[in-house]
Each structure stands twice: as C-alpha cells, then as structure tokens.
Amino acid sequence: MKPPRMSFSRFGRLALPGFCALVFAFLMLPILAVIPLSLNPGSFLVFPEEALSLRWYRTLGESPQWTRAFANSFKIATATTLIATPLGTLAAIGLATMRSRAKPIIVALISAPLVVPVVVVAVAFYFLFAPLGLVNSPVGLVVAHTALALPFVVIVVHAALTGLDFGLLRAAASLGAPPLTMIVRILVPLIGPGIAAGAVFAFMTSFDETTIALFIAGPEQRTLPIQMFEGVREEISPAIAAAATLLVVASTLLLGTAELLRRRGERMRSGASAPHVRV
Amino acid sequence: MTRRWVSFALIAPLLAFLIVSFIVPVLLMLARAVTDRDLDRTWPASAAALRTWDGEGLPPDALARTVAREMLAAHRAGTLNRVANRLNYDLVGSRSLLYTTADRLAAGAPGETLADLARIDRRWARADIWTVMRHADGPLTSYYLLAALDRRIDTGGHILRVPREQAVFVDIFLRTFKIASLVALFCALLGYPVAYLLASLPRRIANPLLILVLLPFWTSALVRTAAWAVLLQTNGVVNDLLQYMGLVDAPVQLIYNRLGVYVAMTHVLLPFFILPLYGVMKGIDPTAMRAASSLGAPPLLAFLKVYLPQSLPGVAAGAVLVFTLAVGYYVTPALVGGGADQMISASIAFYTSQSLNWGMAAALSLLLLLPLLLMLFAGRTMVRTVPA
Numbered sequence: 001m002k003p004p005r006m007s008f009s010r011f012g013r014l015a016l017p018g019f020c021a022l023v024f025a026f027l028m029l030p031i032l033a034v035i036p037l038s039l040n041p042g043s044f045l046v047f048p049e050e051a052l053s054l055r056w057y058r059t060l061g062e063s064p065q066w067t068r069a070f071a072n073s074f075k076i077a078t079a080t081t082l083i084a085t086p087l088g089t090l091a092a093i094g095l096a097t098m099r100s101r102a103k104p105i106i107v108a109l110i111s112a113p114l115v116v117p118v119v120v121v122a123v124a125f126y127f128l129f130a131p132l133g134l135v136n137s138p139v140g141l142v143v144a145h146t147a148l149a150l151p152f153v154v155i156v157v158h159a160a161l162t163g164l165d166f167g168l169l170r171a172a173a174s175l176g177a178p179p180l181t182m183i184v185r186i187l188v189p190l191i192g193p194g195i196a197a198g199a200v201f202a203f204m205t206s207f208d209e210t211t212i213a214l215f216i217a218g219p220e221q222r223t224l225p226i227q228m229f230e231g232v233r234e235e236i237s238p239a240i241a242a243a244a245t246l247l248v249v250a251s252t253l254l255l256g257t258a259e260l261l262r263r264r265g266e267r268m269r270s271g272a273s274a275p276h277v278r279v
Numbered sequence: 280m281t282r283r284w285v286s287f288a289l290i291a292p293l294l295a296f297l298i299v300s301f302i303v304p305v306l307l308m309l310a311r312a313v314t315d316r317d318l319d320r321t322w323p324a325s326a327a328a329l330r331t332w333d334g335e336g337l338p339p340d341a342l343a344r345t346v347a348r349e350m351l352a353a354h355r356a357g358t359l360n361r362v363a364n365r366l367n368y369d370l371v372g373s374r375s376l377l378y379t380t381a382d383r384l385a386a387g388a389p390g391e392t393l394a395d396l397a398r399i400d401r402r403w404a405r406a407d408i409w410t411v412m413r414h415a416d417g418p419l420t421s422y423y424l425l426a427a428l429d430r431r432i433d434t435g436g437h438i439l440r441v442p443r444e445q446a447v448f449v450d451i452f453l454r455t456f457k458i459a460s461l462v463a464l465f466c467a468l469l470g471y472p473v474a475y476l477l478a479s480l481p482r483r484i485a486n487p488l489l490i491l492v493l494l495p496f497w498t499s500a501l502v503r504t505a506a507w508a509v510l511l512q513t514n515g516v517v518n519d520l521l522q523y524m525g526l527v528d529a530p531v532q533l534i535y536n537r538l539g540v541y542v543a544m545t546h547v548l549l550p551f552f553i554l555p556l557y558g559v560m561k562g563i564d565p566t567a568m569r570a571a572s573s574l575g576a577p578p579l580l581a582f583l584k585v586y587l588p589q590s591l592p593g594v595a596a597g598a599v600l601v602f603t604l605a606v607g608y609y610v611t612p613a614l615v616g617g618g619a620d621q622m623i624s625a626s627i628a629f630y631t632s633q634s635l636n637w638g639m640a641a642a643l644s645l646l647l648l649l650p651l652l653l654m655l656f657a658g659r660t661m662v663r664t665v666p667a
Binding site: 087095112128143207252255 | 285288289291292293294296297300301305308469470473475476488491492494497500501502503504507508510512515516519549550603604607608610613614631632640644647655
C-alpha cells in the first residue's frame, strides 16, 4: 500500500536541500571570500580583476609588529599545550577509571571554563593578576589559556578512552604490572592519537584566544589575535584579509590533523579489541 | 580501594590547577560585587565608628575627629585615593572634598570637632557626605548590585530608581538578552533544516557536507568576524554585489550597527547549534517516522507529532549553548557593532580597564552570570552536549 504522496514531500525534497545549500553558502563563503581579497594588488578591499599579487603577504612578513605577534602567540600557545596536555590526559584517565559519586561534581568543575562567559573570565584574571604584577606578563596569559584549554583536552582524551578495552589493563595488572608501567606501556600508546588531538585543541584554543589577551596582555605580549583585533578596529586593509587567510589555512590544517588522529585512534582501538568482539 | 585513590590522584593535579587559577579567581572577582573594603581597610577606626553611629542628622564630634585623623594619616601614606574614589562613586565632589580637607589638615588646621571640619569646608556640615560614608563602611554592600540595576539607596534607606539620564544598565542588559535570544532564534531557523538534512542523509554524503559546518567551527571567531568586517564595508564586496544586482542604488550601512552584529554573531555561533542538534537527531530511530506514515499520518503531521518532539532536546541544547556564548561575547560586538549599541560585555570591559571601578565590573559580571547558571541548572543537558 502506498500512502498518498503529497505535496509536502515533493516540496520538501526540493526546498530542504535548496535551503540547506544557502545556509552552507552562508557558512563557507565569508571564509572563502577573504582569500581572493588578500591577493589583491591594490589597497582596496575588492576582488582583484587582473593580476594577483602576494603584496599583502609580504607586508605581513616584513612588518615587525605582525611577526612579533606571531612569535608571541606561538610561544604562549606552545607553553599552554605543554601544561594542559599532561594535566588533561591524566585527569581524563582518572575520570574514565573512576566509579565515585563525586564524578558529576568533578565533571562540572572541569567544564566550568566552558560555561562562564569569557568576558567574566577575563575580568577575573585581570583582578587576580593586576595586584600580583602578572598583567603584562606572559605567565598570566599562559595560566589563563591553560584553564580554558583543559576542558577540551579532557573531553577529547576522555572520548578516546571510552572506546578502550580495559581488559588489556586488567590483563597487565594480573601479570603484576604497576600502575605507572600500565599507563606508559599500554594506555598511552593506545590513546596516543587522542592525546595528540587534545594537544592540537589546546594549542588552537590559546592561539585563537582574543578576549582574555585583550584584557591582560601588555605591549610586550601582543598576540596575533590582538594585532588582528586592532587592525580591524583601526585600519581595515587587505593585510587583514591576508592574515585571516593564513589563520584559516593554519586552523584547517591543524584541526583537520586532529580529526584524522582521532579517527585513526578509533580504528586502532577497535583493532586492539577486535579479538574479543569478533568471536 | 587502591584503584579509587589512583583515579583521584590522576585528577588531582588538574583540579588543583583549575581551583587555584580559575574557580578561586572567578569567586574572588564576584565577591567584589557585594563587598566594600575601600573605606574599612583604609580607615578601620572610622569604619567602626560609622557603624555605631545611628545615622541621624549630623555625626558626633568623636566620629568627626576619628575621620579627620585617619584622613590625614591616609593622605600621608598615599592611600587616600581609595576612599576618595569610592565616595566619589556615590557623591560626586567627595574626591575633591577629601583632598582639600586633607591638605588643610596637613597644613595644621584643627580637626577635633565637626565644627572644625566645617570651617575647612562647609560641605562637612551637610548630612549627605556622612550618609555616603556610612553606606561605604563595609564590609558588605548592596551599592554595586543596586547600581548595576539602576537603583540606589537614599539617605532614609529606601531603594530608588536613579534619574533617567543615568539609568543605563537595565537597558544594556535587556538589549544583551534580546540580541542573544534573537541570535539563538536565527541559529535555530537556519540550523534545524541543516541538522535534519545531515542526519537523514547516508553517511557517505553527510560526512563531506559536515565539513562545511566543521570548518567554520574550527576557524576562530575573530577571523570570521574580521572576514565579515571586510565584506560588509560601505565599499565592500556585499555592497558591490547588492548594487550590481540592482537591489540598492547607493551603498547601504551594513556594519557598525545591529544588523552587522546579527549577521556576524549568527555566522559565528551557527555551528554550535547544528552540531549538538545533529548528535541528537542521529539518535532518533527512523522507524518511528515510518510507523507513523504507515498508520496513515501525513508527513507533516508525522514530523510534528513524532520527529519534532524527539529532536527538541537537541534544539534546547543548541539554543542554550548559543545563548550562553552570545550574552558574554566581547570581540564580535566590539568589531561590527555600533558604538552606542554595545552589549554588557563592553560595559564590563569599560569598568575593568578604563574607569577602574572594579566593584561595578564585578556586579555586572555577577548579574550576567546568575541567569546563565540558573538556566544551566534548569536544563542540565548542556554539559554533555558541548561539542568536541
């Protein structure tokens, strides 16, 4: 029996993909549009009509402000990653092995930096660091960015652990392996891709972070987002389009890598537990 | 037993870090909204004397003498600034009153009685400065929270509205919540069909399309805001396109106004709506829809009665996430919004780093955070749907 196929379905069949195509265009076009704008040889923000030019990329590369901002962001993001990744990984392992009633409270505490509005976090860090003299210091920025990055590391590594066969750990324990050996020899190799993905997220969180940096960074710690924020605010030129293009390419490459790592980790874990599943 | 301690030991370093460098600073900051320590830390004896004074009329000579002595001491120690700034929030002119009085006392003018002070400056013989000092005697205060709601306490302890020309914060809060709600609504209108399409397509088609959502999600909000700032300029690409298509004759103002905020914020936050909703929709059993239509329900009815209710938790999660992020946004409104049309984040930034009225910044932050926390407790779905 065929239900009376109605206009809604035909309408839906055409309208839904059409509407979604427009939304996808809205999501992607603004990001893609900055690429041709950045290749403009002139000083106006229009699509180049004849020749393409790397002039604005050279401007960025030769400007001491932009190169120093890049170096600052890179240093701060690296330090953030080096602190957040081990802390977050250990905590994710602890959470995954925990059977305690305190678990929801701990999860809520760890997710707090995601829930509190970023401007409130920025003010809190400003008030904390101003009397300690840590405003205008890279230490303050690294501490603040680490707090923001930790939840991401925990979420990503925890997701990698949920597919893990804990039977492997029990086997190791029954053979007499101490906990540390178990972590280093069995757990870390198995969830390595997840840890690497978490590290990439931590790096990007710090590298992209604008609001807190605007509040607590001094002239010596001008990061790339601050440089860009003030560029947009003061003098908008194709150089901004060039910087935006570079950042889009960088985050696409980095987070694409993280996604590949995550998928590889999934495959690896299902491979490791395969003998148990496929009887 | 030992395993449990191993778990705790693994989490402990992170918890210690977060508590010291995040939870405690946020709580200390929020505490500034209800504490008032400028006067009682700088003038402890005066604060104690103010608390025992009944507040009727003019203060006794003993209180005036204590205030004069501590004013002089603070002036010499360079800490008078704190009290002067604090009193000036409540009563404009207090700052200069304190400094001129302290200068005269330092030059040897007597400060033993109220009459002595009134001889230095006649304003000491009026009740208002003493009432303001009594309000500022700490350690707790309602001053900042009331001020953040455009209210104040008069000399008789009644809560009043501040004059219309000074009443700004309630308007800014309402504007902030309105912008955030509308952005969440726009995200729902644009995002629901997309999540539905992605969830109903086979994986080999849905996965490449999902990249079109993930790529903007991965690109930083600042970069995307900058892209809009570039495109929406008066002589920018969007205006050229509108003119080319004959929709407008002259360039239109698309940025530095509310329109720019809606466009850019919807763009920035749309992936945060689509991803949790997509997760929920993937979990909806498609056979329920087939069962409904095999029982004769027309597709629209089947959708409304069967699919929509099951997808609502995803809509709620996405909307709460978008709203939460939108109310606290600083960068996007600062770059594409109008100067006189800012959200509460701009006021918080102003009181933090320009006017240095930290109590006010803390009170505004507290009033921003409280409704969010209530909302999150009401809809517990949030924590689990934060996309990774």
